[in-house]
Amino acid sequence: MAEARIMPGAPVAAAVLGDVAQRVKALAEMGRSVGLGTILVGDDPASAGYIRMKQAKAVDLSIHSSHTQLPGHAAQVDLVAAIRAMNDDPRVDAMLVQHPVPAGIDYEAALSEMDPNKDVDGLHPFNMGRLALSMPGPVPCTPAGIEALLAHYQIPVAGRHVVILGRGTTLGRPLALLLSQKRPTANAAVTVVHSGIPSWDDYTRQADIVIAAAGVPGILRPEHVRPGAVVVGGGVRYEGRRLLPDVDESVAEVAGWITPRVGGVGPTTVAMLFRNTVVAAERRAPASKSGGATAGESG
Ligand SMILES: NC(=O)c1ccc[n+]([C@@H]2O[C@H](COP(=O)([O-])OP(=O)(O)OC[C@H]3O[C@@H](n4cnc5c(N)ncnc54)[C@H](OP(=O)(O)O)[C@@H]3O)[C@@H](O)[C@H]2O)c1
Numbered sequence: 001m002a003e004a005r006i007m008p009g010a011p012v013a014a015a016v017l018g019d020v021a022q023r024v025k026a027l028a029e030m031g032r033s034v035g036l037g038t039i040l041v042g043d044d045p046a047s048a049g050y051i052r053m054k055q056a057k058a059v060d061l062s063i064h065s066s067h068t069q070l071p072g073h074a075a076q077v078d079l080v081a082a083i084r085a086m087n088d089d090p091r092v093d094a095m096l097v098q099h100p101v102p103a104g105i106d107y108e109a110a111l112s113e114m115d116p117n118k119d120v121d122g123l124h125p126f127n128m129g130r131l132a133l134s135m136p137g138p139v140p141c142t143p144a145g146i147e148a149l150l151a152h153y154q155i156p157v158a159g160r161h162v163v164i165l166g167r168g169t170t171l172g173r174p175l176a177l178l179l180s181q182k183r184p185t186a187n188a189a190v191t192v193v194h195s196g197i198p199s200w201d202d203y204t205r206q207a208d209i210v211i212a213a214a215g216v217p218g219i220l221r222p223e224h225v226r227p228g229a230v231v232v233g234g235g236v237r238y239e240g241r242r243l244l245p246d247v248d249e250s251v252a253e254v255a256g257w258i259t260p261r262v263g264g265v266g267p268t269t270v271a272m273l274f275r276n277t278v279v280a281a282e283r284r285a286p287a288s289k290s291g292g293a294t295a296g297e298s299g
Helices: 010-029 045-060 076-088 107-111 125-132 141-152 172-179 249-253 265-284
Strands: 035-041 064-070 094-097 161-165 189-193 209-212 230-233 236-239 242-245
Touching: 010 141, 010 265, 035 045, 035 076, 035 265, 045 064, 045 265, 064 076, 076 094, 076 107, 094 107, 094 265, 125 172, 141 172, 141 230, 141 265, 161 172, 172 189
Parallel strands: 035 064, 035 094, 161 189, 161 209, 209 230
Antiparallel strands: 236 242
């Protein structure tokens, strides 16, 4: 069988960011700036690198950045105070707390302190509820990026069987909610498998689309995939600077379409972060006529 066709994320991200730039410009013409707030606890080099990358991208898009740096020994109350300050800061339309946080900080509890309308990652319990109910609100960035990626490559999703390997809160669970919504780029039969399903490959072998969201390097192998199926690699683990994806490279020998080892889902995630930022700003702009994203909108 021929090698799979590759689905890089860069063209998808470029399309999303082009739209974001126009929307930022439209807000500027109404006298409104757009602001992204970031909070980093500790000095983990990878996390600091992610923050720098997001700040650089914000500059490219004429989005204002506000950053709060907390020491690694910061207490929960310090993080909550930083979040509340950004909740009250009119220059911040959307914000994030960079994950992972040091041991001793309860990330979920901190997230619950955030104004849900400023929650750029869409992970606040209120926003997960909005997603489950198909109500407008910020959609978690990686799931939104995956829906946009499939739409960009004109992979039919509606009416097809999607199997997601992993039910984590940043990826598998919200993605299952998103792709089962009634919408042309979703509307799929979605099966979620996880470590409680020892024979999970019985399910992935039946799938039209397999999405790996486990964070277990090389867990998805060619024998787990039906020939010709679409394979999206979302799960990754870092060992130092080395990125180890869930999808073994040899899966490309059986898949019909596949994301590349590097540069697949990642760039679409970043693009969706900025789309959520500009949508949050549009919602706050009193005179805005823009519609804004709904739990279903992507790309
Ligand atoms: N590319 C990107 O931009 C991006 C963005 C966000 C996240 N990610 C990656 O996406 C992955 C998932 O993130 P998350 O926060 O949702 O992760 P998570 O909360 O750690 O969830 C991992 C899921 O995988 C399942 N799993 C783990 N080992 C398994 C095994 N051997 N067999 C079957 N299932 C197994 C777990 O099952 P149980 O529930 O039974 O434990 C769990 O449901 C991570 O690798 C993360 O780094 C990537």
